[in-house]
Amino acid sequence: MSSEWTIFLNFINMAVLASTPLLLATLGEILTEKSGNLNLGVEGMMFMGAIASLGAAYYYEKAVLGLGGTPSPVMATLVAVAAAAAAGGLGALIYAFLVVTLRANQNVTGLTLTIFGTGFANFFGELIGKQAGGFVQVSAPTKAMFGIINFGALSDIPVLGSLLFRYNWMVYFGLVVMLAMAFFLNRSRSGLNLRAVGENPATADAAGVNVTRYKYVATITGGALCGLGGMFISMSSTACAGVWVHNSVNGYGWLAVALVIFATWNPSRAWLCGLVFGGLLVVRNYYPIPGLPMQIYAMFPYIATILVLVFASIRQIKEHAQPASCGMNYFREER
C-alpha cells in the first residue's frame, strides 16, 4: 500500500474516533430537542459523564485492590459506563425538573448546567487526582478495554479491515444507538408521540400523550447519551485515554449543539455530519498545509459551526426544522 493510502486510512480512522463523542452527544441532544427541550447543558453533561466514568472505574479498581483481589477490566468498563450514563442523566434530571416541573427558562437553565458540569468535573478531577498523588488514571487493562479492538483476521483485510475494524467498542455502540434512534423516531408509536410532544405539546396532550413523562424520559436518556459521549473523551480519546485532563471536554458539547442543527434533527445525518466535524478536528495531523499555523486548523470546526448556523437559518424546510415547541415550556391550563 502506498503511503498516501496509509495516511488517508489513518485520517479516516482518526476522524471516526474523533466523531464518536460528538455523535453520542448529538444523538442525545436530538432526542432531548425532539421532546421540546432545548438543553444547552450538553457540555456540562459531557463533563459530568467524563469525570464520573473515570472516577468510578478508578475507585472500583482501588476498592477491589484494597480487598486483595484483581480488578476485572470488564467490570471496570461496566462501572464506568453506568456511572457516565447516570451522571449525564442526573444533569439532565436537574434540567428537566427545573424546566418541565418548575417551568424555568430553558436557555438559562441549560447554560447554568454547562457551567455547573464543567466546574463539577474539574473540581472532582483535581480532587481525586490530588488524593491519588498527582493525577488520576485507571489501570492498563481497563485502558485497553477502551482501546482498539483486535478483530484478528478481519482487521488484516486490506483497506476494508483498517476502514471498518480498527476501532474501540464505543464507535460501534454509537452506530447502534444511531440506528436504534432512527428506528424509534420514525417507526415506533412512542417515537411518533415524542415528535408530537416536541412539535405541539398541547396537541399531544389532547391526544392522550403524557407530555411530562415523555419530556422527562427523553431529556434524561438524552443526558445519559451526552454523559457517554463525555466518557469517550476521558477514557478513549488519545488526549486522555484513562487519565483525567483538566478541561478535557473543551467545547465538544457546543459542537454537538451545532451538529444537531447541521444534522436537521435526523439521527442518520448526525452520523455523517459528525464524521465531517471529526475530520475537521484531526485533519491538521494528516494534511498539514505548509505555513498554515496550527491555530488556524484548530479553528476549522468552529468556523464550520458558524457557517452551518448561517446556512441553517437561510434554508427552511418544515420537516428539517427544529421541533416547533423547542425552547418553550408547556403548561396545560395556560390561557
Next chain:
Amino acid sequence: MENNPSPARAVQNAVEMRNITKTFGSVVANDKVCLMLRQGEILALLGENGSGKTTLMNMLSGIYLQDSGEILICNKPVTIRSPKDAYALGIGMIHQHFKLVDVLTAGENIVLGLQGKRTLNRREINQKVRQIAQKYGFEIDPTKKVYNMAVSEKQTVEIIKALYRGAETLILDEPTAVLTPQETTKLFDVLRMMKAHGKSIIIITHKLNEVMEISDRVAILRKGEYIATVETAATTQQDLTEMMVGRRVKLEIDRPACARGERKLHVTDLTCVSREGVTKLSGVNFDAFGGEILGVAGVAGSGQKELCEAITGLRQLAGGSILYRYQKDAMTIEENIAGMRADQIAHRGVSLAFVPEDRLGMGLVANMNIVDNVILRSYQENRGILINRKKYRPICEKMIKDLDIVTPGLTTPVRRLSGGNVQKVLLGREILSLPQVLLCAYPVRGLDIVSSYRIYSLLNAEKEKGNAVIFIGEDLDVLMDLCDRVMVLCGGQVSGIVDPRTCTKEEIGLMMTRVGDGREGERA
C-alpha cells in the same frame, strides 16, 4: 358503554353535567352550570364570548378539571382528569384551534397517543382511516401532511381522529368559523350522518342561523351561568339572542345610505409572490371609494393577508400599481404608493387594522398597556428621546369611553383584556390616526354579537365621514349585510366584484370556490 342504542329504548343521557364550577384566579368561568346531552341528538351550545362555553367543554374533554360539580356519562358519575380519560369514555373534542401536528401526516395525527403495537403499521392505519371516511362521507388523503392542508381538510382530520378513537360523543368548538358556505353544508351533512349512526354531538357556536339549521336542542350560557335549554323547533332567533345577551338586541346590520365619494384607491394588476416563489396575488384590479365599505370575501388563504400587506407597504410587490388619492392641506394629491415604505403609506392616511388569527400577534403588544400601544402607532410624532405619556392619556380615556372598552384601567396590559375589547383598542387606535382609507381584516373574528355590532357601527361611522373602508371578512352574511360592494377572491385572483343587494349568498360562495389556476398549485 353502549355502542348501538336501539331506537326502542328509553332516551339515555350521553352526558350530564351538574353544577359545574370552574375559576381561573379571580375569574369565574363557569358558575354552577348544568348541561344534558341525550344520546343521538345534536345539541347547540350557545353563548357570547367569555360566556364559558369552551371552558365547560374543556372540562368534558379533560383539558381542565372542574373545581366542583359532577359529570355523568351514560348516567354513571365519572372523573375526567385528562384527554385520555375523555377518550376512554368515548368523548372526542374538535377544538377551534385545531390540535394537529403540522409536520405529521393525517394518518399519523389520527393515531397519535393511541395504545397499540410498539411499531407503526402505516398502511393498516391509513386503510382504517379511509374506511371511517367512507362510512360518514368524508374526503381525506391519510398520507397528506397537515401543513399542506386547507382548513376544511384539517377539520376533517380532527373529526376522523375522534371517530378513530371510538368517540360516541363529539364536541365541535365553532366548527363553521373557518368554512365556506359549501363546506359548512358538507359538514352538516356529515354531522347528520353521524347522528343517524347514533352519535351524540355538541356544537358550540354563536351563529344563530346554524343553530336553527342543525340542532335538536339549544343550551344557552351567559357570563358563565347556565340560562336554559330549549327545543330548537320551539324557539326563534330573536328569543335565543335575548337569552344569550340578556336583553333585546337588534339583529339587522345597518347599511347607511351614503353618496359614493371620490375614488380613493385605484389598484391595477397587483401581483405578489411569496418568498417560496408561490404566486399569492395575481392581476388584482379594484377601486375603493370614499363613503363606501368594500367587502372582501374568500376562503382563508386566498390572498387576503397579502392584499392587506401589499396595500400598506408591508410586502414587496411583484408588479402592479396602487394609485391613492388623498387630501392634504386642502389639496387633492394622487400618487402611486406601490413600493413605498409602510410608514410613508401610513403617514399619507392609509391605515391597517389588521386582526390576525391571534389578535395580539400583529396588532398590539400584549404586555403593554393601552396608552403605550397607542403611542406605538404614532411614536414618530414624539420629539426627543423621552416618551410623553401625559399627552396620550386623555386621548386613550376618550377612546375607552367612546368605544365602551371594558378595562380595569389604563395601566392594564392589553393581554388581560377580553378578545372583543382588544379588537376595539386596535380599531380605535387606527381611527385615532384619522385614516382616509381604513383596511380591516377579520375585525369581528371570534367576537360576540354585541361587540361585533359595535365594530360594525364604528366602520359605518368611518364610511359616513367619507372615508373608504375595506372590510376583509369571513362571515358571508355579515359581508352581504354591511358592505356596499363585495369583492370575491379565489386563489389570489379576483373572481368578481358584486353588489350584495342584488346577488345571492350561493353565487358568492361559488365564486369563492371557483377553481382558478393559482389555487390548485397553492394547495398541492
